[in-house]
Amino acid sequence: MPKIRKSSCPECGYEMDGATHCSDVEAMPDKGDISVCIECAAFLQFGDDLILEPMPESVWDDIHPESASQLLQIRKQILSRGKLH
Numbered sequence: 001m002p003k004i005r006k007s008s009c010p011e012c013g014y015e016m017d018g019a020t021h022c023s024d025v026e027a028m029p030d031k032g033d034i035s036v037c038i039e040c041a042a043f044l045q046f047g048d049d050l051i052l053e054p055m056p057e058s059v060w061d062d063i064h065p066e067s068a069s070q071l072l073q074i075r076k077q078i079l080s081r082g083k084l085h
């Protein structure tokens, strides 16, 4: 898991310093990439300096249907697992 700059989830404040890419576990996230908070399952987007920001709703219009269902699947897994803390 590549280390990224420590950034807090804008929704729950959970600090994350790692990211796992959906298809390539060693890939570093880029600005504009979508992420899911592993604590509260909020959809997030990497902004400038890879700081996590809430994902704008408009992203759903541009996102590939396959990626969208992947994100929803991840969120479902996080929510069904329950909170870490």
Ligand SMILES: [Zn+2]
Binding pocket: 009, 010, 011, 012, 013, 014, 037, 038, 039, 040, 041, 042
């Ligand atoms: Zn969160």
